[in-house]
Amino acid sequence: EDQVTQSPEALRLQEGESSSLNCSYTVSGLRGLFWYRQDPGKGPEFLFTLYSAGEEKEKERLKATLTKKESFLHITAPKPEDSATYLCAVQFTGGGNKLTFGTGTQLKVEL
Amino acid sequence: GAGVSQSPSNKVTEKGKDVELRCDPISGHTALYWYRQSLGQGLEFLIYFQGNSAPDKSGLPSDRFSAERTGGSVSTLTIQRTQQEDSAVYLCASSLSGYRQETQYFGPGTRLLVL
Numbered sequence: 001e002d003q004v005t006q007s008p009e010a011l012r013l014q015e016g017e018s019s020s021l022n023c024s025y026t027v028s029g030l031r032g033l034f035w036y037r038q039d040p041g042k043g044p045e046f047l048f049t050l051y052s053a054g055e056e057k058e059k060e061r062l063k064a065t066l067t068k069k070e071s072f073l074h075i076t077a078p079k080p081e082d083s084a085t086y087l088c089a090v091q092f093t094g095g096g097n098k099l100t101f102g103t104g105t106q107l108k109v110e111l
Numbered sequence: 112g113a114g115v116s117q118s119p120s121n122k123v124t125e126k127g128k129d130v131e132l133r134c135d136p137i138s139g140h141t142a143l144y145w146y147r148q149s150l151g152q153g154l155e156f157l158i159y160f161q162g163n164s165a166p167d168k169s170g171l172p173s174d175r176f177s178a179e180r181t182g183g184s185v186s187t188l189t190i191q192r193t194q195q196e197d198s199a200v201y202l203c204a205s206s207l208s209g210y211r212q213e214t215q216y217f218g219p220g221t222r223l224l225v226l
Binding site for chain 1: 170
Protein backbone atom coordinates (compact mmCIF):
# COMPACT_ATOMS: atom_id res chain seq x y z
CA GLU A 1 0.00 0.00 0.00
CA ASP A 2 1.28 3.47 -0.86
CA GLN A 3 2.14 5.31 2.33
CA VAL A 4 3.78 8.50 3.55
CA THR A 5 5.05 8.68 7.14
CA GLN A 6 6.47 11.75 8.84
CA SER A 7 8.52 11.90 12.00
CA PRO A 8 8.66 13.19 14.58
CA GLU A 9 5.02 14.17 15.10
CA ALA A 10 6.13 17.19 17.09
CA LEU A 11 9.47 18.90 17.62
CA ARG A 12 10.46 21.67 19.98
CA LEU A 13 13.70 23.54 19.28
CA GLN A 14 15.53 26.45 20.80
CA GLU A 15 16.25 29.34 18.46
CA GLY A 16 19.45 28.53 16.55
CA GLU A 17 19.23 24.78 17.27
CA SER A 18 19.41 23.00 13.90
CA SER A 19 17.48 19.78 13.25
CA SER A 20 15.89 17.62 10.56
CA LEU A 21 12.38 16.42 9.82
CA ASN A 22 11.86 13.07 8.12
CA CYS A 23 9.40 11.91 5.46
CA SER A 24 9.56 8.25 4.48
CA TYR A 25 7.50 6.81 1.66
CA THR A 26 6.56 3.42 0.28
CA VAL A 27 5.09 4.00 -3.15
CA SER A 28 5.22 2.01 -6.34
CA GLY A 29 6.98 4.69 -8.33
CA LEU A 30 7.73 8.18 -7.09
CA ARG A 31 6.90 10.98 -9.52
CA GLY A 32 7.49 13.86 -7.13
CA LEU A 33 7.83 14.68 -3.45
CA PHE A 34 6.48 17.99 -2.18
CA TRP A 35 7.11 19.90 1.04
CA TYR A 36 4.56 22.40 2.35
CA ARG A 37 4.38 24.60 5.41
CA GLN A 38 1.05 25.15 7.17
CA ASP A 39 0.38 27.85 9.75
CA PRO A 40 -2.61 27.52 12.12
CA GLY A 41 -5.87 28.38 10.43
CA LYS A 42 -4.29 28.68 6.98
CA GLY A 43 -3.85 26.53 3.89
CA PRO A 44 -0.57 24.76 3.06
CA GLU A 45 2.13 26.97 1.55
CA PHE A 46 4.40 25.39 -1.06
CA LEU A 47 8.10 25.08 -0.23
CA PHE A 48 9.86 22.54 -2.50
CA THR A 49 9.44 19.82 -5.08
CA LEU A 50 11.99 16.99 -5.44
CA TYR A 51 11.85 14.55 -8.33
CA SER A 52 14.76 12.12 -8.09
CA ALA A 53 17.11 10.60 -5.54
CA GLY A 54 20.11 12.78 -4.81
CA GLU A 55 18.29 16.01 -5.53
CA GLU A 56 18.57 18.90 -3.04
CA LYS A 57 16.82 22.27 -2.84
CA GLU A 58 17.38 25.22 -0.50
CA LYS A 59 15.41 28.25 0.58
CA GLU A 60 16.68 30.50 3.36
CA ARG A 61 17.12 28.29 6.44
CA LEU A 62 15.49 25.24 4.85
CA LYS A 63 17.11 22.51 2.77
CA ALA A 64 15.26 19.50 1.38
CA THR A 65 16.96 16.30 0.27
CA LEU A 66 15.68 13.10 -1.32
CA THR A 67 16.78 9.45 -1.31
CA LYS A 68 15.03 6.41 -2.77
CA LYS A 69 13.10 5.84 0.45
CA GLU A 70 12.87 9.15 2.28
CA SER A 71 13.24 12.89 2.29
CA PHE A 72 14.66 15.18 4.93
CA LEU A 73 13.85 18.79 5.61
CA HIS A 74 16.87 20.31 7.34
CA ILE A 75 16.32 23.48 9.32
CA THR A 76 19.47 25.47 10.04
CA ALA A 77 19.55 27.97 12.89
CA PRO A 78 15.75 28.19 13.12
CA LYS A 79 13.88 31.27 14.28
CA PRO A 80 10.52 31.50 16.06
CA GLU A 81 8.87 32.44 12.75
CA ASP A 82 9.76 28.99 11.43
CA SER A 83 7.21 27.53 13.85
CA ALA A 84 4.54 25.76 11.79
CA THR A 85 3.40 22.31 10.70
CA TYR A 86 5.51 20.91 7.88
CA LEU A 87 3.73 18.58 5.49
CA CYS A 88 5.23 16.11 3.05
CA ALA A 89 3.25 14.82 0.06
CA VAL A 90 3.98 12.50 -2.85
CA GLN A 91 2.71 11.82 -6.34
CA PHE A 92 3.27 8.25 -7.50
CA THR A 93 2.82 6.05 -10.55
CA GLY A 94 -0.79 5.00 -10.83
CA GLY A 95 -1.90 7.68 -8.41
CA GLY A 96 -2.91 10.21 -11.01
CA ASN A 97 -2.49 13.88 -10.15
CA LYS A 98 -3.46 13.66 -6.50
CA LEU A 99 -1.09 14.36 -3.63
CA THR A 100 -0.86 11.78 -0.86
CA PHE A 101 0.07 13.53 2.37
CA GLY A 102 1.77 12.51 5.58
CA THR A 103 0.27 13.70 8.86
CA GLY A 104 2.91 16.38 9.34
CA THR A 105 5.51 17.47 11.86
CA GLN A 106 4.48 20.27 14.21
CA LEU A 107 7.56 22.43 14.81
CA LYS A 108 7.85 24.98 17.60
CA VAL A 109 10.92 27.19 17.85
CA GLU A 110 11.37 28.97 21.15
CA LEU A 111 13.49 31.98 22.09
CA GLY B 112 -1.40 38.10 -8.13
CA ALA B 113 -4.42 36.75 -6.28
CA GLY B 114 -4.19 33.27 -4.87
CA VAL B 115 -6.83 30.58 -4.47
CA SER B 116 -9.85 31.89 -2.59
CA GLN B 117 -12.53 29.92 -0.77
CA SER B 118 -15.86 30.82 0.76
CA PRO B 119 -17.22 30.77 3.32
CA SER B 120 -14.25 30.77 5.70
CA ASN B 121 -16.33 29.04 8.34
CA LYS B 122 -19.63 27.18 8.18
CA VAL B 123 -21.69 25.79 11.04
CA THR B 124 -24.62 23.61 10.08
CA GLU B 125 -27.00 21.15 11.62
CA LYS B 126 -26.87 17.45 10.94
CA GLY B 127 -28.96 16.57 7.90
CA LYS B 128 -28.67 19.94 6.16
CA ASP B 129 -26.97 20.45 2.79
CA VAL B 130 -23.93 22.73 2.42
CA GLU B 131 -22.12 24.28 -0.55
CA LEU B 132 -18.47 25.26 -0.46
CA ARG B 133 -16.95 27.48 -3.13
CA CYS B 134 -13.48 27.69 -4.63
CA ASP B 135 -12.01 30.33 -6.95
CA PRO B 136 -8.71 29.06 -8.42
CA ILE B 137 -5.76 31.17 -9.46
CA SER B 138 -6.59 32.92 -12.72
CA GLY B 139 -5.47 30.86 -15.71
CA HIS B 140 -5.12 27.59 -13.79
CA THR B 141 -6.95 24.79 -15.57
CA ALA B 142 -6.55 22.12 -12.88
CA LEU B 143 -8.45 22.25 -9.60
CA TYR B 144 -8.38 19.88 -6.62
CA TRP B 145 -10.42 19.41 -3.45
CA TYR B 146 -8.91 17.95 -0.28
CA ARG B 147 -10.23 17.41 3.24
CA GLN B 148 -8.22 17.85 6.43
CA SER B 149 -9.57 16.20 9.56
CA LEU B 150 -8.04 16.19 13.03
CA GLY B 151 -5.46 13.44 13.21
CA GLN B 152 -6.13 12.32 9.63
CA GLY B 153 -4.00 14.59 7.53
CA LEU B 154 -5.02 15.88 4.14
CA GLU B 155 -7.09 13.49 2.01
CA PHE B 156 -7.73 13.90 -1.71
CA LEU B 157 -11.36 14.20 -2.77
CA ILE B 158 -11.61 15.11 -6.46
CA TYR B 159 -9.60 16.54 -9.38
CA PHE B 160 -10.93 18.72 -12.21
CA GLN B 161 -9.26 19.36 -15.56
CA GLY B 162 -11.28 22.18 -17.05
CA ASN B 163 -14.90 21.35 -16.32
CA SER B 164 -14.37 17.58 -16.31
CA ALA B 165 -13.52 15.44 -13.29
CA PRO B 166 -11.27 12.58 -14.43
CA ASP B 167 -10.57 11.51 -10.85
CA LYS B 168 -13.33 11.36 -8.27
CA SER B 169 -11.78 8.49 -6.37
CA GLY B 170 -11.55 10.31 -3.04
CA LEU B 171 -15.20 11.28 -2.62
CA PRO B 172 -16.21 9.39 0.56
CA SER B 173 -19.86 8.77 -0.29
CA ASP B 174 -22.59 9.68 -2.75
CA ARG B 175 -23.55 12.53 -0.42
CA PHE B 176 -20.52 14.37 -1.78
CA SER B 177 -20.53 15.95 -5.23
CA ALA B 178 -18.65 18.70 -7.00
CA GLU B 179 -18.91 20.67 -10.18
CA ARG B 180 -16.87 23.23 -12.02
CA THR B 181 -18.23 25.76 -14.46
CA GLY B 182 -16.52 27.94 -17.07
CA GLY B 183 -13.24 26.26 -16.28
CA SER B 184 -13.00 28.40 -13.18
CA VAL B 185 -15.16 28.38 -10.05
CA SER B 186 -15.89 25.06 -8.37
CA THR B 187 -18.55 24.11 -5.83
CA LEU B 188 -18.33 21.15 -3.46
CA THR B 189 -21.75 20.08 -2.18
CA ILE B 190 -22.34 17.86 0.82
CA GLN B 191 -25.89 16.59 1.17
CA ARG B 192 -27.48 15.44 4.43
CA THR B 193 -24.40 16.40 6.44
CA GLN B 194 -23.18 14.11 9.20
CA GLN B 195 -21.00 14.96 12.20
CA GLU B 196 -18.10 13.02 10.68
CA ASP B 197 -18.13 15.52 7.78
CA SER B 198 -16.73 18.17 10.16
CA ALA B 199 -13.32 19.10 8.78
CA VAL B 200 -11.40 21.76 6.88
CA TYR B 201 -12.09 21.56 3.15
CA LEU B 202 -9.16 22.79 1.10
CA CYS B 203 -9.09 23.69 -2.56
CA ALA B 204 -5.93 23.82 -4.68
CA SER B 205 -5.17 24.73 -8.26
CA SER B 206 -2.31 24.15 -10.68
CA LEU B 207 -1.48 25.64 -14.04
CA SER B 208 -2.22 22.81 -16.43
CA GLY B 209 -2.78 19.62 -14.46
CA TYR B 210 0.55 18.21 -15.61
CA ARG B 211 1.77 15.64 -13.11
CA GLN B 212 4.49 16.81 -10.76
CA GLU B 213 3.17 20.36 -11.07
CA THR B 214 2.91 22.48 -7.94
CA GLN B 215 -0.55 22.67 -6.41
CA TYR B 216 -1.33 25.97 -4.68
CA PHE B 217 -3.79 25.86 -1.80
CA GLY B 218 -6.48 28.21 -0.61
CA PRO B 219 -7.14 29.06 3.04
CA GLY B 220 -9.85 26.43 3.44
CA THR B 221 -13.44 26.31 4.67
CA ARG B 222 -13.88 25.10 8.23
CA LEU B 223 -17.08 23.06 8.42
CA LEU B 224 -18.67 22.14 11.73
CA VAL B 225 -21.71 19.85 11.73
CA LEU B 226 -23.66 19.95 14.99
